[in-house]
Amino acid sequence: MSPLSVDALAGCGNSLAAAPSVREPLHAPVAHLVRGGVVEGVHHGSVVVLAADGSVELQLGDIEAAFYPRSALKPVQAVAMLRAGLPLDGDLLSLAAASHSGEERHLAGTRRILELAGLTEDDLRNVPDLPFHPVVRENWIRAGRLPSRLAQNCSGKHAAMLYTARLNGWSLDDYLNPAHPLQQAIAEIVEDLTGQGIARVTVDGCGAPLFAVSLHGLARAVARITTAPAGTPEARVADAMREHAEMASGSGRDVAALMRAVPGLLAKDGYEGVQVAALPDGRAVAVKIADGADRARVPVAAAALARAGVDAGVLGEFGGGPVLGGGAVVGHIRPTRPLDPLPPAPSGGRG
Template sequence: MTKPAPFAEIWRGPFFESVHFGHAVVCDDTGQIVQAWGDPEAVILPRSSSKMLQALPLITSGAADKAGLTSEHLALACASHQGDPIHTKRVANWLDGLGLQESDLRCGSHMPYGRDTEVAMIKSDETPCQYHNNCSGKHAGFLTLNQHLGGGSEYVDPTHPVQKACLEAFETVTGETSPGYGIDGCSAPNFACTLHGMARAMAHFAAAPEGSAEARLHQAMRLHPDLVAGETRACTELMRAMNGKVALKTGAEGFFIAILPEAKLGIALKASCGTTRAAECAIAAILVGLGALDPNHPATVARMNTPITNRAGTVTGILKPSADLLPASVG
């Protein structure tokens, strides 16, 4: 197996202190590899980066249109949101429109990622519910599809019709037979594929014709970046930095994807160490290298060539992408 490639370096003053490694693939609309770092055939779990794949049956089945879902609903179906009111209220209203309630979700609950919302809940001694789960939008999509299919209540079971539909969509767009699955943090199965397969799927989305399920999903993400993640989050800030021309989605354990419709390219990457800062630095660097992202935009600088400060506010070092990820002109 090809070894992972250097992704991001940490320098403390003049000293090279540490390095993150990973794998990354850029695919074109034919599914061919345009660029690669590390091992394109590494088998991975894309985690939340696969949410737009899991949302495909929601549209292709006719369930989304039958339920009158808007682009906001579709963005939430692809989201790993912060659990702020702009997210939780929309998910609650979505389920209410289906005649369902919070207890019908199977994602579990956790404190919101949005700092202001978290602090407000702590101060008021409020307990989080399943609407606060970052995956509640995806699960609302599952419930919408399930209502359309007439399945049982345990829609996260791998043998359930909802998950069978998700697997079929996943294998179709990755062009691979999945070797299996792991159970995600939200209790749904997360299907495995190669990194090349995931990049191929993203390129498939990028090249999808207007009006297709794939196009409707990535357009919704680009139109509503605040619903896909939230304020201060990389997905939201970087999509805004690219003026909504590129769809981005993070996944747990150092995963990231990008869909570039104008260039008809797809990107998938996995930081071997599973750290967020490595994945964010790498995706920003690759997008800069492709000419899609301004290297000097504040959202970019917050992820690559980023000053590291100590608790006194003194700049002690820098986080920067490996030279292999960037052309020399922007290194």
């Protein structure tokens, strides 16, 4: 499917700030791969750190250019579905905002959402895929299982979309059309929480509409989710993801470990090097790694959280992993200044 015109969302958010500019982002160096004291590789990107009052405490690169948040937008999409009447909480709500690993609990949870809607896997319109986590994927292939819509990492979100559509009496076959009432409702909340218009609409990897906002807007949206009053759709999403971090990601995933390590933190990753995280007092960070490299995403986000005031000692395990040479540690991946470099992570490695 070709990129879609933002005109499909005409009428949404007319009173909001203008949509971010569509331009080539002016990214800056945000991480170095250092081998033997020499900078061997440089990751460019953009970083924004928001203070509790919403002001920009630190910015690197281009935080106002339009970009695609990918799966980092899922908490916002989940808020939109709750506002439209989705009656999920706890582990199933966390799964609705998940980029899951394809573990059995994720598959079972997605089936439960579909059953609540009176639907089956055949009603899903996300692309069939193998499980996201490498170990889970290898076991899946070894067992002779084929790609499926249920195993694809966005299946929980799609099941929740179908449930929301059914509850509202909306059509099901075309729930991924950007002109569908469900996607119009999601777009409205994206604009509401980011505080800006949507710059472009295209199709995400799973087949759902994907909305271009700014990195600054994404950080603002997640901060609004974590600071919302108890019982609101925003607070319900934050609570569900924090309390069921592995349902929103998977066993051994860095985003779950980050939420476990920092009390009250809501964190979500996205393809192409996107990471967002926010604390209950409104402090928030958002990261975009220009080349999409996952190895720089977490170290840069951890350094940004340290700049936001999170204890660097707590974040030490998320510092850049060791670079190996002949089986020995010969360097590290380190955030650049003015991000405060964290202590190197104690284990793992890069060849």
